[in-house]
Amino acid sequence: MGGSSNGAFEVRYGYSTIHLDTSNKAATQPSVTDLLTGAVSGAAPMTNRSAQTRQEVEAAFLPGEWHWGSEIHRMTIGGGWERSKVRNRFSVPLDQNLITAAGTPDSVVMFSGPSDSRARIQRFSTYARDEMRVTGWLSIELGLLGEFTRASVLPPADLITWNSLSPHAAFAVTLPDWRWLVVRGSYSRQYAPLAGRYLDFGNPDGLSGSEYQWRDLNGDARFESGEQGTLLRRFGGKYSSISPALRRPYADEFDIDVDARLPMQSVASIHLYRRDDKNRIAAINIGLPAQSFSPRAILDPGPDGISGTFDDQRLTVYEQNPSTFGQDRYLLTNPAGLREQYQGFTAQVATQHKYADVRASFTAEKSWGPTNPGNGVLENDPGVVGALYMDPNTLLHATGRDFFDRGFVGKVETASLLPKWLGNLELDNVVDYLDGLVFARQLLVNGLAQGPLVIAASVRGSPEGGNRAEYVLNWNLRLARTFRVAHRGNLCLTAELLNVTNKANRVQESDISSPAFNQRLPLAIQAARFVRLGVHFDF
Helix, strand or coil: CCCECCCEEEEEEEEEEEEEECCCCCCCCCEEEECCCCCEECCCCCEEEEEEEEEEEEEEEEEEEEEECCEEEEEEEEEEEEEEEEEEEEECHHHEEEEEECCEEEEEEEECCCEEEEEEEEEEEEEEEEEEECCCCEEEEEEEEEEEEEEEECCCEEEEEEEEEEEEEEEEECCCCCCCEEEEEEEEEEECCCCHHHHHHHCCCCCEEEEEEECCCCCCCCCCCCCEEEEEEEEEHHHEEECCCCCCCEEEEEEEEEEEEECCCEEEEEEEEEEEEECCCEEEECCCCHHHEEEEEEEECCCCCCCCCCCCEEEEEEEECHHHCCCCCEEEECCCCCCEEEEEEEEEEEEECCCEEEEEEEEEEEEEEECCCCCCCCCCCCCCCCCCCCCHHHHCCCEECCCCCCCEEEEEEEEEECCHHHCCCEEEEEEEEECCCEECCEEEECCCCCCCEEEECCCCCCCCCCEECCCEEEEEEEEEEEEECCCCCEEEEEEEEECCCCCCCEEEECCECCCCHHHCCEEEECCCCEEEEEEEEEC
């Protein structure tokens, strides 16, 4: 064994606190939410006075560079401790939320009064990493991370205990006769952090309530005494629990990179990846077994919303037995086979010349797996615990691409320093192309015992038979000029022109089945062209 270079030891401490107050004491009417469009009218559906604090300590020891024969080792050893506390004080105007379906009164949600819940998460971690230069053409990196997490509600009662080991391995190869080419590969197991929202399923002090039919007897669309109908369902911490065998979600990720140095100060690379999310978490409604529902065939009038046309199809939905209304009991667990897969590649080329640097990249990606009903960012996301598995209707066309899947992405960027006779200006251009957001066509189903519901009438994403919003093409331009100010510093003046072509692509489109669906009406469009001026002084 040889000697080592000087090492280093680092210790860090951090403390943060966040306070949130969204209370609205002036609300005199309950909030109204439409089941089909998601539009909210009146007061906010819910308010919260939240306090979150976190303390963390991290330490790392770098012994320096060690030699073992011809091998060179760079070790890193470290660990950390973290404690987070969360307090949520939820309240609902009049303890009621009203639900409409396409504007028609549907149900009323009655909450069990204000909720005051507290939770604590503690995590201890330790890791070791060794970067080894085995030969002049082979490098290897090995690492192992151990994490030990405890989560509890207050007063203390541990609800989730997770202990995990995360291995990591990587290599880099430069062949002696091909020194312009480097091949890299890696494997890592990455465990998901413990989210405080999981504890809501084991906290009887969490927000809870019941949903009833709304019998609008006088047709005025205002909820009044005597209009509360049959109990439909229950929800919240009072009717939920956490499986003692709840396992920690994790992802296995594989990466391969090939980097090449080309003539004329140019480089090219390609990166291929595959990621599998496993042990995903969902809330299963164990109070409603499969026999609580009966299949029922319905007619889907298709994207045009008109029955009797070529795009009609038959769909199967599930009607709940009225004798099971209100028997909901939710269990937070790891449903068998619930996974999400990601794969794709990114190719890049870059070149450097006297007055300009040019870089171009192209990405093709695909995600695939079941997610919650809906097309929004908090619905079509495999990391969010939502309605998936709460009844058979939530599984209709649930498998598809997730919200963040762009399909194809391209970028070209240039950075130029113009010569003196052109003012020594810095000129930067960026042109981006992104495929549109994926979405499933939504269909309102009436006539079921449990009341109206919205289902996905197609998968999410294209070309699998679903939909994407319009692509986004954007060109941004930046000009800058730096001046030396009498030995006192540098003054930089900038002008940025964003969305140079003033395109107005539809970044989000209406997803509701209707005669207007095929018109692809926009719900959100690209931001218009605008100019931003800046002044920056360094001294």
